[in-house]
Amino acid sequence: MDALVGKLSSLISQGLNLKNECLKNRIGGEPRRRVQANYYPPSPDPELTLGLAVHTDPNAITVLLQSQGASGLQVIHDDKWLAVAPLPNALVVNLGDQIQVLSNGRYKSVHHRAVSSKVLRVSLAVFYGPNKDTMISPIEELVDDEHPPMYREYKMSEFLDHFVRQRGKRRMAKEIFQVQKVAE
Numbered sequence: 001m002d003a004l005v006g007k008l009s010s011l012i013s014q015g016l017n018l019k020n021e022c023l024k025n026r027i028g029g030e031p032r033r034r035v036q037a038n039y040y041p042p043s044p045d046p047e048l049t050l051g052l053a054v055h056t057d058p059n060a061i062t063v064l065l066q067s068q069g070a071s072g073l074q075v076i077h078d079d080k081w082l083a084v085a086p087l088p089n090a091l092v093v094n095l096g097d098q099i100q101v102l103s104n105g106r107y108k109s110v111h112h113r114a115v116s117s118k119v120l121r122v123s124l125a126v127f128y129g130p131n132k133d134t135m136i137s138p139i140e141e142l143v144d145d146e147h148p149p150m151y152r153e154y155k156m157s158e159f160l161d162h163f164v165r166q167r168g169k170r171r172m173a174k175e176i177f178q179v180q181k182v183a184e
């Protein structure tokens with residue numbers, strides 16, 4: 001998993017015209033890794049049963065394995081929910097809030113949710129991100145006069161505290177660290 005995430009963070013760095021190691025270094029040498037298994041029991045009326053409410057992942061990169069035969073994951077695309085059906089031998093990669101902050105908004109953390117289906121569905125998510133002592137702020141190379149910093153610097157523990165406090169609500173903590181634009 002570390003090798004895969006290392007490769008992904010190197011590709012994301014390249015996409016931002018940064019040195020290959022840049023994102024990996026900013027996420028830190030001792031990343032926080034968390035594994036979560038999601039179990040969605042079969043639902044007779046999936047339209048009425050939400051599995052996991054809309055959210056963005058609070059970490060940096062999420063790698064998700066979905067069980068075959070049941071669709072459930074959805075992402076917002078052009079203001080509509082779009083199903084991300086499981087493909088054989090494929091993993092889903094989601095960018096999380098820390099990538100949005102580090103990239104100064106160039107990459108967006110994806111709004112997603114999971115709905116139930118008529119058959120049992122299981123997913124396994126590996127969340128990879130900075131540990132709680134890591135300081136996070138937009139990467140300097142991505143900040144200039146035309147792109148002022150969109151977020152203030154924070155300690156990852158501060159971010160996670162906000163995220164946990166939002167339990168049961170829209171869980172989107174990064175807005176709290178957003179720098180307000182001052183009208184000229």
Ligand SMILES: O=C(O)CCC(=O)C(=O)O
Binds near residue numbers: 036038057072073125
């Ligand atoms: O079950 C899924 O496909 C989505 C899981 C998810 O978004 C999460 O665990 O954060």
Ligand SMILES: [Fe+2]
Binds near residue numbers: 055056057112
């Ligand atoms: Fe998620």
